[in-house]
Amino acid sequence: MSAKRKIEAVVFDLDGLMVDSEPLARRAWDKVLEEYGHRLDDETHAAIVGRRTGESAQIVRERFALPVDAEELAAAKTRQWQSIWALGLPPMPGLYDLQRQLARRHVPWGVATSSPRMYAAAVVEQLGLAASCRAIAAGDEVTRGKPAPDIYLLAAERLGMPPQACLAFEDSEPGARAAQSAGMLVVAIPNGAPAHGLAFADFLFDSLSRAAAQIDSLLGSENAAP
DSSP, X not given: OOOSSOOOEEEEOOBTTTBOOHHHHXXXXXXXXXXXXXXXXXXXXXXXXXXXXXXXXXXXXHHHTOSSOHHHHHHHXXXXXXXXXXXXXOBOTTHHHHHHHHHHTTOOEEEEESSOHHHHHHHHHHTTOTTTEEEEEEGGGSSSOTTSSHHHHHHHHHHXXXXXXXXXXXXXXXXXXXXXXXXXXEEEOOTTSOGGGXXXXXXXXXXHHHHHHTHHHHHOGGGOOO
């Protein structure tokens, strides 16, 4: 396995990829839905993973025929979520190993997330990675969210790299399609999602640790560590 072209930068999704936040985000939605006598089912959860909160709120509202508009629903979820993530989010296994591998090879990296910039910056800081993160592109900074390519195009621009020179790490289908549409090579880490939904990705691993072990192949031989 080897990269099809020379990779000069890496772009990470955040939730479910760098941090194990999806079960906690689902808990936030459940707290919101309690008021209406519902819980987030697996099908609805799968439909909103990787999307911006406003878009997710519209999907949730329609699925459960809730008597509230999407904007109010999104605000309620944001309040619940902030009380959870402010306590700290656990890093995904293999994240720091992969970060060390990139540092050894002097490969710059950034974040492309559907979440708001304030949240993304705070989580990167929580992880102790703010000093090495070269760029953040967030969902509240673009017109269209994933699966549109806008967030990844903005990340590449802020890294000062053409998208074709970037390798994207994603855990969701909307995110992987966004990165691919932007012109990036895509490494998919399903994180419990059905792998067949990410079969179109250029590379597929079951963890960041497995990806870290193949980093030279993913980046191309020019980036091999000394």
